Amino acid sequence: MKRVYNFSAGPAVLPVEVLEEAAAEMLDYQGTGMSVMEMSHRSKAFEGIITEAEQDLRDLLNIPDNYKVLFLQGGASQQFAEIPMNLMKNKTADYIVTGQWAKKAAQEAAKYGRVNKIASSEDKTFSYIPDCSDLPIDEDADYVYICENNTIYGTKFKELPNTKGKTLVADVSSCFLSEPVDVTKYGVIYGGVQKNIGPAGTVIVIIREDLITEDVLPGTPTMLQYKTHADAKSLYNTPPAYGIYICGKVFKWLKNMGGLEVMKARNEKKAALLYGFLDESRLFKGTAAKKDRSLMNVPFVTGSEELDAKFVKESKEAGFENLKGHRSVGGMRASIYNAMPYEGVEALVTFMKKFEKENL
Numbered sequence: 001m002k003r004v005y006n007f008s009a010g011p012a013v014l015p016v017e018v019l020e021e022a023a024a025e026m027l028d029y030q031g032t033g034m035s036v037m038e039m040s041h042r043s044k045a046f047e048g049i050i051t052e053a054e055q056d057l058r059d060l061l062n063i064p065d066n067y068k069v070l071f072l073q074g075g076a077s078q079q080f081a082e083i084p085m086n087l088m089k090n091k092t093a094d095y096i097v098t099g100q101w102a103k104k105a106a107q108e109a110a111k112y113g114r115v116n117k118i119a120s121s122e123d124k125t126f127s128y129i130p131d132c133s134d135l136p137i138d139e140d141a142d143y144v145y146i147c148e149n150n151t152i153y154g155t156k157f158k159e160l161p162n163t164k165g166k167t168l169v170a171d172v173s174s175c176f177l178s179e180p181v182d183v184t185k186y187g188v189i190y191g192g193v194q195k196n197i198g199p200a201g202t203v204i205v206i207i208r209e210d211l212i213t214e215d216v217l218p219g220t221p222t223m224l225q226y227k228t229h230a231d232a233k234s235l236y237n238t239p240p241a242y243g244i245y246i247c248g249k250v251f252k253w254l255k256n257m258g259g260l261e262v263m264k265a266r267n268e269k270k271a272a273l274l275y276g277f278l279d280e281s282r283l284f285k286g287t288a289a290k291k292d293r294s295l296m297n298v299p300f301v302t303g304s305e306e307l308d309a310k311f312v313k314e315s316k317e318a319g320f321e322n323l324k325g326h327r328s329v330g331g332m333r334a335s336i337y338n339a340m341p342y343e344g345v346e347a348l349v350t351f352m353k354k355f356e357k358e359n360l
């Protein structure tokens with residue numbers, strides 16, 4: 001068996017310990033004589049899995065009691081519609097557009113109400129986070145929306161926007177559980193789990209209770225109402241059961257590692273190594289504004305499309321997978337999520353140094 005260093009932006013690398021445990025339990029989950037994939041979502045065994053997963057997530061993030069945790073489906077993209085359908089009471093929302101995912105969310109929300117683009121970094125290919133300390137927040141805005149970590153462009157909000165009292169909604173798909181978070185600053189935190197937490201197919205929504213109401217936009221399908229899933233504890237219908245099981249294992253892994261403070265320190269150490277090299281390199285260059293650099297996604301270029309392609313090809317041959325940048329921006333991108341070990345980043349930097357020597 002050979003494991004590669006997988007720098008995919010998502011679905012992405014998972015902790016080996018988690019995969020090994022899942023493999024060991026594949027045919028017989030804790031004496032049930034069946035795999036988690038085969039069991040009823042109404043069974044005692046699964047009830048234990050989902051209850052424990054929620055509790056471990058609550059412990060990791062210090063989620064207050066007045067927030068619900070929902071395990072849903074439909075990808076992060078489904079939330080682009082679900083959020084306005086559930087929250088747009090005044091049919092108005094403010095969006096801060098810092099990348100393709102925020103832009104898509106804003107476009108989707110515009111189907112349901114008035115969307116104000118109150119800040120954007122599109123003028124410089126989304127390479128920075130705009131100043132959000134004093135934005136023209138709409139008095140009628142039902143919420144202010146951000147994509148907290150921009151997977152494609154490698155930027156992250158280091159400070160949350162000043163929403164002037166309005167509810168903050170954040171897509172944290174690509175920075176979920178990468179560092180401690182003050183949940184009370186948000187109305188909704190959500191993300192697809194396929195980057196930092198588990199296999200594709202599960203979306204986690206952490207939502208303040210007062211935002212869960214029956215007063216949703218007319219025609220909102222039952223399955224897209226937060227209340228449906230909150231009332232049924234994510235078991236209104238068959239949930240993405242196996243995915244939730246793996247997420248639960250990753251939560252335990254994170255707890256065993258020491259929690260989110262420890263993950264933050266680990267992630268900072270990994271990112272510092274890679275950014276440090278990019279800053280001193282004579283060939284490679286990071287593309288995100290330094291002050292806004294993500295700890296999770298690190299885009300970089302050589303300045304020559306030919307050399308970029310050569311690097312992607314040769315790095316793959318050397319056992320580094322998925323370093324090609326997003327199709328919309330080109331270049332390279334190394335996603336160094338929680339489960340990427342320091343040694344993976346170290347090996348990548350060593351390879352980049354060698355490539356630089358050979359190609360300068």
Ligand code: PMP
Nearest residue numbers: 075076077101151171173174192
């Ligand atoms: N938001 C962010 C920040 C993302 O990186 C992505 C994509 N991977 C999405 C949303 C869309 O996620 P999904 O494919 O789960 O709909």
